[in-house]
């Protein structure tokens with residue numbers, strides 16, 4: 001039996017399309033975890049990255065923090081958090097995901113603001129724009145493609161890593177992979193993995209659309 | 224009036240960029256800060272809108288210390304134009320220009336209407352309004368930069384090498400446009416450049432700074448050229464300042480003759496009579512409208528005006544606009560003319576007379592003698608020069624080309 005057969009069997013089994021263990025439900029759970037983790041990471045990472053970039057300070061600290069955060073093994077962190085917090089729930093699952101996602105968001109948003117052409121920023125200050133207005137009306141619109149690319153890579157990492165939530169008894173697409181491994185039903189494993197990959201591609205598509213809508217044509221240019 | 228009163232700027236690293244500088248910048252005129260690279264021009268300019276905070280002395284705007292009001296309010300009362308325009312890439316041209324009015328709380332429609340008025344004022348075609356900055360040429364972007372600085376009608380305009388990043392032809396056009404706009408608006412302009420020719424062309428007053436941020440000379444350009452304060456200023460002015468100073472002398476008093484001028488439809492007899500009367504070795508042939516066609520020798524002319532083919536004529540070179548362009552332009556025409564005679568035309572390009580190098584040289588001597596007694600040049604000479612630049616066909620052409628370019 002080859003992989004395509006696994007995939008075919010998995011997706012054509014109508015039992016896989018219904019109820020709380022069905023694909024729609026698992027997919028929804030996975031999207032929920034991912035969105036929540038991304039939201040928390042953005043709420044932490046964006047303001048710090050953007051303001052640090054605007055002030056031109058804290059670059060080394062951010063880089064060091066991000067390297068450290070990237071070095072943390074997500075799975076190890078998950079187990080540690082579960083033991084430490086003594087509970088099974090979304091909180092221990094969120095912590096490793098956020099730790100993973102916050103690093104690219106922080107670093108890219110910082111770098112994005114730092115790499116904005118200094119001339120318009122100088123002109124904006126010279127015409128009497130407040131510091132916040134300079135950030136929100138000049139720097140962020142110009143830096144938006146890079147900021148979005150940071151969010152996008154964070155989102156893709158979260159989507160693929162959110163499978164580990166299944167280890168601590170949560171739902172999501174990780175269920176298929178982990179249960180499939182335990183039960184030696186490889187169709188499930190491959191089917192789950194395919195869904196995760198598909199979701200990652202959809203994520204890329206969503207970010208493409210967001211960029212089309214949010215980034216000014218004057219900044220997007222020939223890109 | 225902006226009073227710079229023994230102002231010093233010492234940067235945190237100990238560099239003294241400006242040292243005890245005192246300048247009085249009069250209202251409604253262009254004051255140019257010029258000097259070699261690193262002499263503190265930008266620093267001085269940026270201390271006026273507090274983009275750089277001074278470390279000694281004070282700056283007064285209409286008698287009040289610029290530190291007396293909130294910094295952003297001060298900056299909103301001063302237009303600021305920088306070298307590469309510094310346009311906001313994410314905003315359309317019209318919205319770039321509307322920035323300051325919007326900051327001042329104007330509603331969008333009023334701000335955009337104002338922006339469109341300004342596009343017209345700085346010579347930008349209305350069709351560019353919805354474009355983004357990257358879709359404009361460098362010269363057009365710089366015009367947008369000027370329009371944006373003028374949008375809220377600030378009394379003061381600070382310009383830091385605004386034209387140094389564009390090619391020489393476009394620069395010439397932009398300089399002429401600035402003079403034209405200034406003639407209409409009468410702003411108090413502080414203009415930074417490292418180009419002494421630009422300083423002389425644009426400045427009502429020119430402050431020459433030397434390295435270390437010290438004032439070397441502060442004078443009207445004519446005085447600068449005729450009486451440089453020291454060797455540094457003289458050196459900075461360059462070699463041909465005698466010639467350059469001639470651009471401050473009007474050609475209005477120049478003696479012209481119409482004797483060697485013949486129309487293309489004159490008869491052979493008329494030509495012969497003219498040749499004899501003028502005693503000049505050449506005759507200037509004009510078309511029936513009075514526009515110059517070229518010079519011709521008497522032998523050829525004897526055949527009669529109508530018999531002459533234009534191809535046989537010597538070129539008449541660029542004529543000068545009599546009374547509007549300067550003695551420098553007249554001399555230039557004479558020097559470049561194959562016959563040594565300069566052709567004077569009116570606004571419509573019709574010949575009003577011709578003049579020889581000898582006559583121009585006499586006029587120069589006369590002007591020097593008179594200027595020595597009269598002192599500094601009149602403002603009207605500058606305005607006339609600006610107008611002359613505006614009617615210069617070469618400039619008009621390159622301007623048209625530029626506004627078409629994308």
Ligand SMILES: Nc1ncnc2c1ncn2[C@@H]1O[C@H](COP(=O)(O)OP(=O)(O)OP(=O)(O)O)[C@@H](O)[C@H]1O
Nearest residue numbers: 234236238240259260261262263264265266267417
């Ligand atoms: N932020 C700064 N910190 C330290 N020194 C500075 C700073 N800005 C400028 N300087 C120094 O101050 C001096 C004057 O600089 P400024 O930019 O005013 O010169 P400039 O006349 O505008 O030169 P240019 O024609 O090259 O633009 C220079 O020696 C420069 O190196």
Ligand SMILES: [Mg+2]
Nearest residue numbers: 264265266383
């Ligand atoms: Mg400078």
